[in-house]
Amino acid sequence: MSAPTAGRGTPAARRGGRAARGKSTASMRHRLAERGVDVSLLMLLPALVFAVVLFIYPFSYGIGLTFQPTPAMQEQWGAGIWSNYVAFFRDGFIFDSVWITMRLALPVALFNVLVSIPVAFKLRHRFRGKKALTTLLVLPITLGTVLTAQGLLIFAGRQGWLNRFLLEIGVIDQPLQLVNNYLGVMFSLIISGFPFAFLLISSYLSGIDPSIEAAAKTMGADWKQRFRRITLPLLAPGLATTFILTFVLAFSVFPSARLVGDASGETRVMALMAYRAFGELLDYPMASTIAVMMGVVELVVIAVVLLWRSSMYKGSTGGKG
Secondary structure, three states: OOHHHHHHOOHHHHHHHHHHHHHHHHHHHHHHHHOOOOHHHHHHHHHHHHHHHHHHHHHHHHHHHHOOOOHHHHHHHOOHHHHHHHHHHHOHHHHHHHHHHHHHHHHHHHHHHHHHHHHHHHOOOOOOOHHHHHHHHHHHHHOHHHHHHHHHHHHHOOOOHHHHHHHHOOOOOOOOOOOOOHHHHHHHHHHHHHHHHHHHHHHHHHOOOHHHHHHHHHOOOOHHHHHHHHHHHHHHHHHHHHHHHHHHHHHOOOHHHHHOOOOOOOOOOHHHHHHHHHHHOOOHHHHHHHHHHHHHHHHHHHHHHHHHHHHHOOOOOOOOO
């Protein structure tokens, strides 16, 4: 064996080779970084594939379906590929579902946010029974909409515990109609949506430094001034986010509207209309059109809320939420 060949097989030579390869890999990373390419971005590839397969493609396919109306729809409305949208706006039975859904979602979201604020303020401080009360407030999250609706039927139905109790003590002469109408759906949405609003607002409140309010108090500001001038502006991002999430949750209501509402009357929400087009009429393009318009209405409301948020607070989002 020649001397050069033997030298390449020594431990020192092997370490030198590994060092050279390491420098080559490092220099490659540096060259890619100089060109704005970060190799670690490849870790996002599985998430990107997941988003494309489960969101972008179905969403794009659904939008495409809206421009493929059935022959019957084209003949009825005579608007070509726009027949589904024309039918949505000109058919009163379908278009009225927008206002019916808004009449449910907006009050429920507003109620959940407004009630969550004082409750979160109270639970901000330590007191005996705080953990038990917090657990009780968030417990409805574990129930789900179907179980909540079933509970409302048992408790507040015409033959439910509440009506039987009120009849026995003579407070009412006939059962109260608390379910299978607008009130039933509203109660169900409040029960299922309040825990989310409470947890979000509590998270944002925990991120506001109490020393700011204490400083304002030492300068003579009462609790109303402290809330209006300090807490509310800092809490505005959290209130906006909470309202948006609870609104979207209520706007997409389906099980409650069918189980404890009046599916063909005052709780004929957009989700039910999309289901009717899909499951009963077998009109998939029209069902997709209603679903797309649901998203458009939600985006309009979200834009309005974000504009209010920007007018209240122009800094970075506060809180831990």
